Amino acid sequence: MSTTLILIQILNGLQLGVILFLIAAGLTLVFGVMGFINLAHGVQYMVGAYLAYWGYGVTGSFVLALLMALPLALLMGLVLEFLVFRHLYDRDHLSQVLATFGVILFLNQLAKVIFGPASLSVPPPEFLDFSFTLIDGLLYPAYRIAVIVAGLLVALILWLVITRTRVGMLIRAGATNPDMVSALGVNVRQLFLIVFGFGAMLAGFAGVMAAPIFSVEPGMGDNLLIVAFVVIIIGGAGSIRGAFVAALLVGLVDTLGRTLVTDGLRLVMDASSANQIGPAIASMLIYVLMALVLFWRPEGLFAARAAR
């Protein structure tokens, strides 16, 4: 295990963390501010990726596709809020889970009907179509660096919005004590709509950015959704700062774990047993991390909501 490999893996872990952050940021606001469990958040990531694919097909330019996808993802979030989610705010979590799960099934199937079941691909923008040489023979695509930079920029913008603007103040207040905010005469429904729409747009943005790295296919957001929930539980529901720290933490633990655990086990047992057990342990690591955080800080690392 060389230092170079570890440094490369840290870079990879950061990139995974940034994509996780883009998804978790919207989810944590929706969950933290509204107390609403939105399983369909992962599907909005998929919608973003398909919009990028469609936009690229229409315009032939990734940047134009991105510019088209963002308002459409926002619109999609608003339409879903209007049609489905606003009727669920006062219902219990089970109803929310059932209804948003239904939205997952519907949109996954819709994507299949429109675009077919096969995996699709989107090329990165041309001006980012070059690579850095990490070590001899191994290149790191510039696009991946761009994803990291874009994710960090979004984190910065979100932080500014949350801490420096009136809407941000309301969101923070809503996350801490929604009943009081409502009692003070704030139009909570409208606040929910804004949070929801921009949450959906962030997930869509993550989908667009991920499309050139991963493949675009029905159900692509389902696995990431689970990890995104792990991120917001570790970070503390409703906290953007928590989501950011937890996403990077989960990204690093997952990526480094997959390299280090098997290698570590090989030191104490034979290679084939290590190959059997290593991957199993590595895929559990983020859940172990979550369990540990829940044990010592049940509200998450940066709890936004006061304990009730």
Next chain:
Amino acid sequence: MNKFAMTLAAGLLGLGTAAMAEVKVGMIVTLSGPPAALGQQAVDGFKLAMDDLDGKLGGHDATLIVEDDELKPEVALSKANSLVESAEADFVVGTIFSNMLQAVFRPVTESETFLISPNAGPSTFAGRNCNPYFFVTSYQNNQNAEVMGAHAQAAGYKKVFMIAPNYQAGRDNMEGFRMHYEGEIVDEVYVPLGHQDYSAEIARIATSDADAVFAFTPGGMGVRFVRQFRDSGLADKVQFMSVFTTDETTLPAQKEAAEGFLAAGNWAPDTATDASKAFVAAFEAKYGYVPGGYAMQAYDAAMLINSAVEAVGGDLSDKDAVRAALEAADFTSLRGDFSFNTNHYPVQDFYQLSVAEREDGAWVTSVGEKIFDDYGDSFAEECSM
């Protein structure tokens, strides 16, 4: 009243044709979720064969009932039960995935209905648990990996890095590769099923000093791995070999990223038999995409059933006669040589395939060197039927 009379007439008519031996085929494949493209290929391949036979099988009117197993064992099981019990299918064609086959195997074979797999060929039913009612028109699952390993050995790759998802088929394919490969395996890495980002694994390959990589990353996993592998620049230094990773269901998304990558199989769209050329042309004209092995094997399954029904003159009640007719495999397989082993798995030729762009711009696998002639699987000797 009128409606009732029509229903009655239809009922009588139905009775009439049933007496004239109508062949009923039930098909259970995966048509939802990301792997739906594989099931769709099988359905289209089978339907094309029935079109070529004017909607008949063995000269008798035939109906095809297509069911989606949704990649859930309990769904596959209930679909299988309904096909053999209520629909009274004469043949069941399925499945794409081995774990679905496990689910439908007992209900279908115990009802003494012939089960013909157009793709899944697990070792489970190739050896001691082989079954007189079970036939496979594809391969035994490990064989493609065995072929790839034999090629790696012959081509002289010294150090191979292996990667597969962490489940049974992943380990089976790793084992298959080892069967004929005697060089050094520098590392074997197991990733979670549905893995998204391979950059961590690619970094390991780059630092491992391997001169070739062997991958089993089916479906969307393959699309991501192949494109990320190409983007990493490793493809110029490390030869990419794989099974179920660069095929006609994934190449439309991989395109030039997979250029020159090696695979192994029993057929490719440019297989030079007359039957195959006609099949590929007709398939592309009708469905608008390039057929892969899944479509070819389903087409062969239909032709196999056709040959058996014809041989017994449409009398499907004598199961032993039907079985003997199926075992004879008296049809022209699109892949060329084809016969059944003692365990009802195929004995066929295997080739090294490589990914290339066709003149019309479609990305396809292309037949290369023949690796094995009349190659059967290693489990057949444990089978006694």
